[in-house]
Amino acid sequence: MTEHSVTFTLNGERREARVDPRIHLGDFLRHSLGLTGTHLGCEHGVCGACTVIVNGAPVRSCLMLAVQIDGTVVETVESLGKPGALSPLQQAFATNHGLQCGFCTSGMLMTLEAYLRTTPAPTEQDVRIAISGNICRCTGYEGIVQAALDTASAKASRT
Amino acid sequence: MSGRFFGAAVTRLEDARLLAGKGQYVDDIDLPGMLHAAFVRASFAHGRIRSIDTGDALAMPGVVAIYTMADFADIAHGPMPPMAPHPLLKTPITYHPLADTEIRHVGEAIAIVLADNRANAEDAAAAVTLDIEYLPAVSDAALACEANSPKTHSQHASNIAATMKAGFGDCAGVFAKADHVLTEHFDIHRGGCHSMECRGVVANIDLLTDALTISTSSQSPYMVRRHLAAYLKRDENDIRVMTPDVGGGFGPKANVYAEEFAVTLAVIKSRRPVKWIEDRQEHFVATTQQRGQTWTLDVAFDNDGRMRAIRGRCIHDNGAYAPYGLILPATALASFPGPYALEALDLSIDVVLTNLVPTSPVRGACRPNVAFLLERLADRVARHLGMDRQEVRRRSFVRADQMPYTTGIKARDGSPISYDSGDYVGALNLVLDKIDATNFEARRNETKRRGKLRGLGIASCVEDTGLGPFEGASVRVTPAGKVIIATGASSQGQGHRTAFAQIAADALGVELEDVTVETADTAKFPLGISTIASRIAVTAGSSVQLAAHKVRAKAIAFASHQLEVGEHDLELDGGAVHVKGIPDMKIKLSEIARTLAGNTGVPLPGDMEPDLAATAYFNSNALTFAYGANACEVEVDPETGDVSVVRYVVVHDCGRLINPLIVDGQIRGGVVHGIGNALFERMIYDEEGQPLTTTYGDYLLPMAFEMPRIEIHHMETPSPRNPIGVKGAGEGGTIPAAACVISAVEDALGPDGPFIALHPISPQHVVTWLDGN
Amino acid sequence: MKAPPFQYHRPQTREELGALLARLDNAKILAGGQSLMPMMNLRVIAPDHLIDINRVANLAGIREAVDGIEIGAMTRQADVLASDLVKSRLPLLTRALEHVGHIQTRARGTIGGSCCHLDPSAEQPAMCAALDAEFVVVGPGGRRVIPAGEWFEGLLQSALGEQEFLEVIRFKPWADGHGYGFAEYARRHGDFAIAGAAALLEAGRDGRITLAALLSFGVEAAPKRLSEAERTLIGQHVDSLNIKPVIAAASALDAMEDVHVTADYRRHLAGVLIRRALNEACTTMRRPS
Numbered sequence A: 001m002t003e004h005s006v007t008f009t010l011n012g013e014r015r016e017a018r019v020d021p022r023i024h025l026g027d028f029l030r031h032s033l034g035l036t037g038t039h040l041g042c043e044h045g046v047c048g049a050c051t052v053i054v055n056g057a058p059v060r061s062c063l064m065l066a067v068q069i070d071g072t073v074v075e076t077v078e079s080l081g082k083p084g085a086l087s088p089l090q091q092a093f094a095t096n097h098g099l100q101c102g103f104c105t106s107g108m109l110m111t112l113e114a115y116l117r118t119t120p121a122p123t124e125q126d127v128r129i130a131i132s133g134n135i136c137r138c139t140g141y142e143g144i145v146q147a148a149l150d151t152a153s154a155k156a157s158r159t
Numbered sequence B: 001m002s003g004r005f006f007g008a009a010v011t012r013l014e015d016a017r018l019l020a021g022k023g024q025y026v027d028d029i030d031l032p033g034m035l036h037a038a039f040v041r042a043s044f045a046h047g048r049i050r051s052i053d054t055g056d057a058l059a060m061p062g063v064v065a066i067y068t069m070a071d072f073a074d075i076a077h078g079p080m081p082p083m084a085p086h087p088l089l090k091t092p093i094t095y096h097p098l099a100d101t102e103i104r105h106v107g108e109a110i111a112i113v114l115a116d117n118r119a120n121a122e123d124a125a126a127a128v129t130l131d132i133e134y135l136p137a138v139s140d141a142a143l144a145c146e147a148n149s150p151k152t153h154s155q156h157a158s159n160i161a162a163t164m165k166a167g168f169g170d171c172a173g174v175f176a177k178a179d180h181v182l183t184e185h186f187d188i189h190r191g192g193c194h195s196m197e198c199r200g201v202v203a204n205i206d207l208l209t210d211a212l213t214i215s216t217s218s219q220s221p222y223m224v225r226r227h228l229a230a231y232l233k234r235d236e237n238d239i240r241v242m243t244p245d246v247g248g249g250f251g252p253k254a255n256v257y258a259e260e261f262a263v264t265l266a267v268i269k270s271r272r273p274v275k276w277i278e279d280r281q282e283h284f285v286a287t288t289q290q291r292g293q294t295w296t297l298d299v300a301f302d303n304d305g306r307m308r309a310i311r312g313r314c315i316h317d318n319g320a321y322a323p324y325g326l327i328l329p330a331t332a333l334a335s336f337p338g339p340y341a342l343e344a345l346d347l348s349i350d351v352v353l354t355n356l357v358p359t360s361p362v363r364g365a366c367r368p369n370v371a372f373l374l375e376r377l378a379d380r381v382a383r384h385l386g387m388d389r390q391e392v393r394r395r396s397f398v399r400a401d402q403m404p405y406t407t408g409i410k411a412r413d414g415s416p417i418s419y420d421s422g423d424y425v426g427a428l429n430l431v432l433d434k435i436d437a438t439n440f441e442a443r444r445n446e447t448k449r450r451g452k453l454r455g456l457g458i459a460s461c462v463e464d465t466g467l468g469p470f471e472g473a474s475v476r477v478t479p480a481g482k483v484i485i486a487t488g489a490s491s492q493g494q495g496h497r498t499a500f501a502q503i504a505a506d507a508l509g510v511e512l513e514d515v516t517v518e519t520a521d522t523a524k525f526p527l528g529i530s531t532i533a534s535r536i537a538v539t540a541g542s543s544v545q546l547a548a549h550k551v552r553a554k555a556i557a558f559a560s561h562q563l564e565v566g567e568h569d570l571e572l573d574g575g576a577v578h579v580k581g582i583p584d585m586k587i588k589l590s591e592i593a594r595t596l597a598g599n600t601g602v603p604l605p606g607d608m609e610p611d612l613a614a615t616a617y618f619n620s621n622a623l624t625f626a627y628g629a630n631a632c633e634v635e636v637d638p639e640t641g642d643v644s645v646v647r648y649v650v651v652h653d654c655g656r657l658i659n660p661l662i663v664d665g666q667i668r669g670g671v672v673h674g675i676g677n678a679l680f681e682r683m684i685y686d687e688e689g690q691p692l693t694t695t696y697g698d699y700l701l702p703m704a705f706e707m708p709r710i711e712i713h714h715m716e717t718p719s720p721r722n723p724i725g726v727k728g729a730g731e732g733g734t735i736p737a738a739a740c741v742i743s744a745v746e747d748a749l750g751p752d753g754p755f756i757a758l759h760p761i762s763p764q765h766v767v768t769w770l771d772g773n
Numbered sequence C: 001m002k003a004p005p006f007q008y009h010r011p012q013t014r015e016e017l018g019a020l021l022a023r024l025d026n027a028k029i030l031a032g033g034q035s036l037m038p039m040m041n042l043r044v045i046a047p048d049h050l051i052d053i054n055r056v057a058n059l060a061g062i063r064e065a066v067d068g069i070e071i072g073a074m075t076r077q078a079d080v081l082a083s084d085l086v087k088s089r090l091p092l093l094t095r096a097l098e099h100v101g102h103i104q105t106r107a108r109g110t111i112g113g114s115c116c117h118l119d120p121s122a123e124q125p126a127m128c129a130a131l132d133a134e135f136v137v138v139g140p141g142g143r144r145v146i147p148a149g150e151w152f153e154g155l156l157q158s159a160l161g162e163q164e165f166l167e168v169i170r171f172k173p174w175a176d177g178h179g180y181g182f183a184e185y186a187r188r189h190g191d192f193a194i195a196g197a198a199a200l201l202e203a204g205r206d207g208r209i210t211l212a213a214l215l216s217f218g219v220e221a222a223p224k225r226l227s228e229a230e231r232t233l234i235g236q237h238v239d240s241l242n243i244k245p246v247i248a249a250a251s252a253l254d255a256m257e258d259v260h261v262t263a264d265y266r267r268h269l270a271g272v273l274i275r276r277a278l279n280e281a282c283t284t285m286r287r288p289s
Helices: A025-032 A088-095 A105-118 A124-130 A142-158 B015-019 B118-127 B171-177 B221-232 B258-270 B280-286 B327-335 B367-385 B389-396 B424-434 B437-449 B496-508 B536-563 B589-596 B660-680 B737-749 B763-770 C014-023 C036-041 C077-082 C084-089 C091-097 C103-108 C111-117 C123-130 C227-233 C244-251 C263-284
Strands: A004-010 A013-019 A051-054 A057-060 A073-075 B035-041 B047-053 B063-068 B109-115 B129-134 B160-168 B180-188 B200-205 B212-216 B239-242 B274-277 B293-301 B307-319 B344-353 B405-410 B416-419 B453-465 B470-477 B483-487 B515-519 B570-573 B576-579 B582-588 B613-619 B624-636 B643-653 B710-714 C007-009 C027-030 C049-052 C062-065 C068-072 C134-139 C142-147 C152-154 C165-171 C179-185 C195-203 C209-217
Touching: A013 A025, A025 A051, A051 A105, A057 A105, A057 C103, A088 A105, A088 A142, A088 B015, A105 A124, A105 A142, A105 B015, A105 C103, A124 A142, A142 B660, B035 B118, B035 B258, B035 B280, B047 B109, B063 B118, B063 B258, B109 B118, B109 B258, B160 B327, B160 B405, B171 B293, B171 B307, B171 B344, B180 B367, B200 B258, B212 B221, B212 B258, B221 B239, B221 B258, B258 B274, B293 B367, B307 B327, B307 B367, B327 B344, B327 B367, B327 B405, B344 B405, B367 B389, B367 B453, B367 B737, B389 B424, B389 B453, B424 B437, B424 B453, B424 B624, B424 B643, B424 B710, B437 B453, B437 B624, B453 B737, B470 B496, B470 B536, B470 B589, B483 B496, B483 B536, B496 B515, B496 B536, B536 B570, B536 B576, B536 B582, B536 B589, B536 B613, B576 B589, B582 B589, B624 B737, B643 B660, B643 B737, B660 B710, B660 B737, B737 B763, B763 C263, C014 C027, C014 C049, C014 C134, C014 C165, C027 C036, C062 C084, C068 C084, C077 C084, C077 C091, C077 C103, C077 C111, C084 C091, C091 C123, C091 C179, C091 C195, C111 C123, C111 C165, C123 C195, C123 C209, C179 C263, C195 C263, C209 C227, C209 C244, C209 C263, C227 C244, C244 C263
Parallel strands: A004 A073, B035 B274, B212 B239, B307 B344, B483 B515, B643 B710, C007 C049, C027 C049
Antiparallel strands: A004 A013, A051 A057, A051 A073, B035 B109, B047 B129, B063 B109, B160 B344, B180 B293, B200 B212, B200 B274, B293 B307, B405 B416, B453 B624, B470 B483, B470 B613, B570 B576, B576 B582, B624 B643, C062 C068, C068 C165, C134 C142, C134 C165, C179 C195, C195 C209
């Protein structure tokens, strides 16, 4: 199949690549660019593990073709904090034990990262709806929900 | 047993890396020249392979090789070794790495395609042509018991692979004398495990030595090595198996799988590194499932509510193969009589082969099934007598003053099962108090005013944990003063690294950050069993403690020699051994480690053994029993049949808590798994063995919006059976949860509602029951 | 679960799109991809050509036209949900969109994509049926307008021709203050509903119903207007509606059964949900004063 050129901004850096059109964004990030923080849990658009942010909105990277990111701004979990300097949301996940195996975590983080930018003061129910498209088999969700609520309220009290 | 870290809710050492997207899961491994595998799988439940034509597929873009079982004939042959041989299984019922001649369930692997990328491999897999003689299939275990049923394995005379029995006491005698006898039929449906990371294997071969290196998303890397070595007739030393970060296990990843063998065989044939990543479709048809059982049970009880004896039989849907032997039915039998002090028990389980995906333990193994049976029976008895449900339990439970309590059942090694410690009635009383059962009727009435039905459910459980024989650990202080722990215990998200570091840091007087834990790499620690059955805190946790104490003793002996101070006057703190009360009089651990690492020609002080390190194994010779009491409230919409769990309270006793944050996380996740089993997760097959719920749109996992907050209270009865006083906590959330939710639904439907003897229940069930049908 | 190979096309204009549709065999239009991509990954379908219409100019957007609201086919569900114009003029659509998928799928999924895919449980085409929307499609013969009543041809089957594409959906808002109600039952938030219902009401100053729309979806293969039942409401007082014929109509539908639920249960739900939707419509109605 004909390869296509794409130019996009990834985690703040301008990138160019050639892609086989059938490769979805998740595989492209993971295997072509080596950004393995994005995980694939179901590849049919239900589990949310592969969520990344495209043009500010959380999207399922298994349901978007890599060729479609031409001209867009893409953010992955690698754009958040580093191990020694976690972002407030990441830190809140650790504090609230919002992760166990860590496999769904990047999708949860990117969903909530995008969500909290537009919804600074969510209720618990709001947060649960926001992550209603993300499956976690380990935590029972409570630590994740609390992490989002804590992050929002900490941000509110700082501003 | 307490210290700075043991018992503290410290945040996990694992987290920063995982949160930053720096985890290393098996699909994150990329080796030079690596090929990608896809399997040709059966799309039918039963058939005989006449021929496999790979010609067209081999010519497709990127395809390097396609192998069938016949292609491996010069390396290995025959079925895989059984994980857990059992005398009742005369011949092991295991897979071939790739199907030999007969296909026995949808999803069974037939051929492996190697290509330059996964997409091309899948294209080619779809182009392999199979000539199959279709055979009749059986998907219902009860029908499979009938004489004229199709046979799952056509060479077998019967689908009943084994009949297992267990019991104690004079059952007939107790039944004859009891005031009441009731009979109920139970139906527990099959579900899946659904770790968010599917399985996966990356294998490589050293072209000079032929040594194999295998990374696998497994709970049992040492079993993979052992069985692979046996199958390939190689020494274990030539096979290195490791587990990178594993994205959840929940039981099924404890198996040694055909794909792990097939990929390794393909590596040996192709002499190229190969990666296979199970996709979610494959997970639905090739990763083991569990819970499908029907039971018919009689219960004998007295007017005062005391349950006295249970007898009955079970049809256990085993699926097409028994990779894990009879571990599930054995666990079911060993889980009786739960917290109930029965006088007699008489049970029999028919292990029935069906043309479905094989079964093996999923979180709790058969313990959730048995908790469901026992708790439902207790509710049934209460209803029959018009007595409070909790009163039946108070009168029937093993009492705290009866501990240690010998149940009458034998463990797998034939030894009598004895509950070590606990207060089951106390736990029940506490959970009822915490959920405010006293004022429940007021809440029920308030809910009724909103047009909904509210119910209160209760369920208790006892869980055998710390299954033997052992795990081990080595603890080593490096010349830089860092502590390295290596253990054979694999991790799938339980926070083992943190827990082990807490134990070692206390013993050696170092900070958590100074401790590195390496888990489950056969090159780094010689032996390991499996991360299953809530056993790692007990077995590996105790081993870490034992090894760390040996290191501590050695450091003290060294310091005693060097400082000329008695050992009793020394303590470890701040990364050094120092004289009690004189912090400046000290020797750093790094210095001891450096000295014991040796210098050319310089003898070691006091002729000590080299290396500030020690290895220890904890033999877990007697199970230790965790227990819990759960209570929950549900709201039922009588019009749609919707059930919503609105409150959930857990009282749990797993002995000493190493890290409450981690234990609570295990319980919460476990409860949600159990709620899934009660209300959502249903793996459906048609009569021909075709799976019908193979997407996450059809197989419903519990999601955030529908799940309640889970309130947890701990009782801490230290286990007398291991040095750190712990009991396992990995499954205690799941075990009673389905029973608890169903109990609440039944309570919501009221005294005219049915006795609910199945799960999962659906809204449709609820509407039908409320219609009185 | 990797999609089979295909040729990828990315037209920039309606004309290019039309030309591709006319030229290519076994082609599929890629809109938001939230239904198409899973089917591709699952290899349920294997088109030779994928025509990505995400860059076709002016296919997205919500605007007030002379005689109503127009929503471009490629308008993202998230944008429809967030639109104040939709919320004020087509409140039923906003209400329904809260139940459509999840934050991630609404970010990509489009109203036009959903209306062309036509899952029987999909809320958006169902609300189009309730609101008597018009589908403007473009094909080799030019533009044609398909009323909602003719759009639904069967299970997953719209009236869109092979070489046509959906351009815009036109809505005629109901009068200010009209009553609107929506109810569905799904096992989990954002799941495809087992069944759903919608109701729209207008009444005169005297409180008597002058206009009514009642709809069940997810029950039959396509959304179903309960036209007979609608007529029974006309002239009734909003405070004392006789809803029995409405429930009877919903409960008499030719309900689908599937691996999860029986037709009986679906019919039962249809009755429950149409009553809830109708009650909600009565509550949300502001009577002309």
